[in-house]
Amino acid sequence: MWPELLNLEFLNNRLSDYLLAVTLFLAGIIIIQVFKRIFFGRAGQWVKKTASTFDDFLLKSLRRRLIPLLYFAALYLGFAVLSLNPLGAKILRTAGGVILVYYSVSFLLDAAGYGLESYFLKKEDQARKSILSVFLIGIKVVAWGIALLVLLDNFGVKISGLLTGLGIGGVAVAFAAQAVLADLFSYFTIFFDRPFEIDDFIVVGEYRGTVEYIGMKTTRLRSLGGEQIVFSNTDLTNSRVQNYKRMKERRISFRIGVTYDTPPAQLQEIPELITGIIKGIEGTRFDRAHFIEYGEYSLLFEVVYYVLSGNYVQYADIQQRINLAIKEEFTRRGIKFALPTRTLLMEKENHQA
Template sequence: MQEIGLGTILLNNSIGNYGLALLFLVAVFLIIKIFDKFLLEEMNLFVGRFSRSFSVLLKKMVKKRIYPLLYFLALYLAFRELETSTQIDNFINLTLMILTVIFAVLAALDIITYGLKKYWAKKQRSEEQQKVLTISLFLVKIIVWIIAFLFILDNLDIQIAGLITGLGIGGVAIAFAAQNILTDLFNYFTIFFDKPFDIGDFIITGEYRGTIEHIGVKSTRIRSLSGEQLIISNTDLVNSRINNYKRMKQRRINFSFGLTYDAPLEKLKKVPGIVEEIIRSLDKTEFDRAHFAEYTASSLLFQVVYYVKDSDYKVYMEIQQQINFSLKEKLEELGVSFAFPTQTIHFGGQRQSDSNSESIQNISSELNQNKVNEDKIN
């Protein structure tokens, strides 16, 4: 009976070589366990000082991505020390390459997902837009996995030039067929990231005005002032000029009023001060100027400019109403009147007036005489 020792050959390898390979695997396993028990927690605490969420992500990636990859790498290195057939070597190399790509892609997607979620946590303003995160992650995953798949095929010595060309032509054909849909989809992302408006904002775009109710993948819905719902494509909104009144921090008001020409100069000089006093006495207002601006056809025109420190239109109207009430009260106390369209005709003199009166009398006499003649004829 043959004695079995370290030099005994079994499947082209000695027992000693198998022992060394097994010892290498055990050593790698122990190193990973020691690192996991002592060093990983310390590293996690250190990273957690800067970002708790990133430390959780890092721990997950080490346990679920790096550890399995290290086990496979150790197994690969152990087999490299043994004499195996070409088929087994090729299988091991292929398996390690595919596993490396898969775990690398998973780690990359973990980081991308973390980054997108952190960005969404800072930028997201409505729960409805959470679906953008899902769509974005889905598109990113598709792109990354396609690149990984092509990388694996290329390393398998498979000609992928024709496949890439076919995918390119097919992609162009699909993009051309769904041009309008894709345009609206990309403009949806433009609206989300650029934030020209949010749900609840009151906007004016072209001849349309209303409050944003829903921002969809293809279109945006606006509730108009008259009550109906306007549905406008995202492309039309992105390409148009938009006035967003919700973003307005303060409202500049320019209004005017006219006084009659019979107002004395001394009282006219007091009017700007009265206007300033009224505006400064109100909350959420900032007075800018008040001037006697010009002589118009029927009034002495005053112009007033002030600011309302609130974007709410109702607040502005309440303030303007209070200004109008107070202005009328103060001007009545001052003894001046608001002007309205009037016209006064001044005749040249007494002689012209007498001549006009005489002409009117002659015309009246002629009319009466004609009336008498008509009665006789009848």
């Protein structure tokens, strides 16, 4: 009785084939459940002990993308033992291709999103987060478009005409909006390369100011005079930009001149005097002080030191302290600063009548 029952056919398959398909599917479900419990359970305990966020992302993404794919693989394995008609086999292959592409692209997009956010959002920045979200949407559109074309091609749809039309349309749009696209690509260059950020003080050619806004077409500075300076992003990427906000220390060089009648003993004291003044000020690193040359109307001393900060106000405060201290010491020692002077020698001529 049982052999006859098992040999009963329905839709070109025996009852035993259906039982085998169900058995394989249920076995796959059981194996997946055991795998989830063991692997994800132990992995979850392990990632809690690490400081990195990458393992947390990887575990979460695998749970979201891999497990549904394994469930479909168990279902596919069950159907694989059945004799399906051509339409059923095609539907199964199509569904398999669609699901495989969907979860593969989804995993790659998750990885791309995590990588970009980890690199560009190291500090909380709402504007940067909004821009990155727009950029990720663009990546998703391109990725899903490519995935769709690959699927259509595998399903026998001729996409050469579609690709040709898209190519011609893309060239026409790019030609018509080349200035806008140039600024847009320059914006992404600024976004990814980060030569400057909001609140950085930069100098571009003869213009200088604090960055107020970085847009997809223009970047705006607030100058020292108060007016707003607007640059196209292409102008900025094609220019040399000096970013003073990222200056770690400032090198300062200045000269002072004393009169030619200053005694040699005092000339020897001046470098030591200036060295002591600068070394006594916190936030500086002394480099050198030398009697450097004979000037047109003064004996010139050159001084070089570093301010251990890029802050301009701090530099100005330190330079003021140095100048006042030099003036005080020179006054106390009777050393005179040189002023622009000229000596005229006049010769009298005797005229005999």
